[in-house]
Structures are given as C-alpha cells and as structure tokens.
Amino acid sequence: MTFEPEDLGQSKTDLAETLRTLRKRAGLSGDRLAQRCGMSQSKISKIETGKVTPSLVDVERILRALDAPSSLVAEVAALARIANTEWQDARSLRRKGLDKKQAELADLEKSSHEFRFFLLSMITGLLSTPEYIKATLAHIPGDHSKAITRKLDRQAVLYDESKAFTFILTEQAVRWPILRPAAMAIQIDHLASLSHLPGVRLGVIPIGGYLPGCPLNTFTVYDDRMVTVEVSTGAMVFRDSRDVQSYLDEFTSYEGFALFDDDARVRLSEWSAICRRDL
Numbered sequence: 485m486t487f488e489p490e491d492l493g494q495s496k497t498d499l500a501e502t503l504r505t506l507r508k509r510a511g512l513s514g515d516r517l518a519q520r521c522g523m524s525q526s527k528i529s530k531i532e533t534g535k536v537t538p539s540l541v542d543v544e545r546i547l548r549a550l551d552a553p554s555s556l557v558a559e560v561a562a563l564a565r566i567a568n569t570e571w572q573d574a575r576s577l578r579r580k581g582l583d584k585k586q587a588e589l590a591d592l593e594k595s596s597h598e599f600r601f602f603l604l605s606m607i608t609g610l611l612s613t614p615e616y617i618k619a620t621l622a623h624i625p626g627d628h629s630k631a632i633t634r635k636l637d638r639q640a641v642l643y644d645e646s647k648a649f650t651f652i653l654t655e656q657a658v659r660w661p662i663l664r665p666a667a668m669a670i671q672i673d674h675l676a677s678l679s680h681l682p683g684v685r686l687g688v689i690p691i692g693g694y695l696p697g698c699p700l701n702t703f704t705v706y707d708d709r710m711v712t713v714e715v716s717t718g719a720m721v722f723r724d725s726r727d728v729q730s731y732l733d734e735f736t737s738y739e740g741f742a743l744f745d746d747d748a749r750v751r752l753s754e755w756s757a758i759c760r761r762d763l
Contacts, residue, residue, distance in 0.1 A: 495566040500534035502560055503546060507532070510550045520549035540564050540724050570721035577718070578624060586634035592706060593641045599649045600705040600735045603657040607671065608704075609635040610642060611651065611678055611686075616671045619662045642681055650685045652735070652742050654699075658688060659755055669759035676752040679745070687742030688751055695741055705731055 507517050507528075514532070518525040522545065530536035531546075538546070543564040547557045577585050593599070601608055609617055617635050621628045641647060658675065661668055679686040689695070702714045711731045713720045722728060743751055 496537055499563050499567045500532055504532040506550050521545040537567050568724040572719045574718040582631035583634050590638050596706040597647055598707050601651045602703050603653040604699050604702045605657055610639055613671050613674050615667045645683050647683055652687045652738050654689045655691045665759040665762040669756045672752050672756040676749045687744045688748045689742050
C-alpha cells in the first residue's frame with residue numbers, strides 16, 4: 485500500500501463519510517448498526533462524524549454487520565489503514581516550536597504505562613544529559629532553551645514506578661560521538677546509572693558476533709496501542725493493531741540479542757573508559 489503524506493489527514497474524513505454512507509445505503513439506523521456489530525451507538529456516531537478514528541478491527545466489524553461485498557471490504561480496510569497512520573513533518577514541528585512537541589510527548593507519556601524504545605543511532609532525550617540534548621539540537625537554527633528545559637523535565641517520568649520502560653540501544657547509539665570524549669564518557673556513565681532505576685530496563689546490543697536482520701529505524705512502542713517511527717525528515721505514527729504488533733515482534737527479536745543488567749553495565753563501563761582514553 486502506498487500513499488502521499490497529504491492523504492493521511494484527509495483519509496480520516498473520507499473513512500467517516502464512507503462508513504456513514506454505507507450504513508444509510510443499507511437502511512440501518514446508528515442504533516441498529518451498533519447492535520449488529522456489538523458497539524455502542526455513541527461510538528458509531530463518533531466514528532461517522534470523525535471524532536474517533538476506528539481501528540481496522542472496528543471497520544471490519546462494521547462492514548460485516550453491513551454485509552459489505554469482499555471487494556468493498558478490501559477498499560475500505562485500506563482506507564482505514566491509512567487513517568490509522570499519521571505523518572509528522574519535522575519542518576512543520578520546528579515551525580510550531582520544538583517545545584510544543586515536548587509538551588505532546590509529556591502528555592503521551594502521562595497516559596501510557598509500558599514503553600519500549602529501540603534506539604538505533606542516538607540516545608533518546610529521556611536518557612540524555614543536558615549537554616547531549618543541546619548537541620542534538622545544535623544543527624537547528626533558533627533558541628531552543630524552552631525545548632531543552634522541557635526535555636529535561638520529561639525525564640521525571642523515569643522515576644514513576646507505576647510505569648515500565650525498556651530501552652534497547654545499539655552500540656552505535658551509545659557511542660556515536662556527538663560530544664567531545666569527556667562529555668560522552670559522562671553520558672555513557674549516566675546510562676549505567678539510570679539502569680538501576682526500578683522501572684527502567686536498559687539493554688545494549690554490541691557490534692560483533694552474529695546479528696541476523698538489519699534494523700532500519702529508531703522506534704518507540706507505547707503500551708500496545710501506538711508506535712512512532714523516526715526518519716530523517718519526520719516521524720510516522722502507527723495506530724493499527726497489526727502495525728503495532730509488527731513492531732512489538734521486532735522489538736522482541738532485538739531483546740534476544742541485547743545485554744541487560746550487570747552485563748550491560750560492564751559493556752557501558754568499557755565504552756566509557758575508551759572515551760576517557762581518547763582525552
């Protein structure tokens with residue numbers, strides 16, 4: 485399935501209109517359709533007005549209740565897949581202000597309980613020292629003091645023991661020299677320190693040995709309901725359960741190659757020591 489980024493916003497409206505039209509053609513009221521597919525009338529109404537984006541499973545239940553032909557099911561299911569995907573353009577985010585994005589992430593972290601981070605090439609803001617955060621924003625013009633402050637404020641969520649975090653970092657992510665050696669050593673030591681937090685499970689994947697497959701992107705899974713996938717020009721957001729499960733499976737495969745606990749801390753200590761030798 486292919487799509488243009490501008491299709492992602494319009495698809496939600498198209499899906500709502502399509503489902504509403506199909507219900508009316510079938511001669512069913514919202515109440516009657518809700519009974520047939522085991523949903524509340526309120527949910528059907530919100531789906532048809534675009535206030536709620538239905539999952540692919542929801543759409544399939546509605547189409548079955550409407551006795552839709554298989555060709556139409558495939559067409560509307562494809563529309564639902566697009567409606568559950570969002571494109572966040574990096575340039576647009578910068579125009580709005582990077583601090584606004586930090587506020588959105590803080591809200592998302594507040595409403596989620598289990599987090600899985602796969603970090604391919606850099607360290608995420610939740611695990612970063614102030615110097616590292618500044619370095620990640622140095623190539624973007626403008627004053628980023630508010631964004632830096634909000635990134636640091638967000639780190640408090642790591643100390644919330646009602647939440648569970650699993651971070652998997654490749655060796656490249658840990659050791660990419662975005663800072664001078666002394667500051668990189670401090671950043672790596674910071675990772676080891678955070679790995680002792682009760683709600684944090686931190687693993688590293690060293691380069692070497694046999695690693696089948698090849699990861700392409702950094703991604704984060706929030707509970708089992710949403711995935712954000714980072715690319716150079718922005719981020720894709722997936723909410724369809726099948727897409728989310730695909731990334732959960734991928735994350736699980738990386739867990740099998742990662743070092744955790746004392747094994748991870750030993751490796752982090754070695755990498756930190758290498759930085760200090762480079763002073």
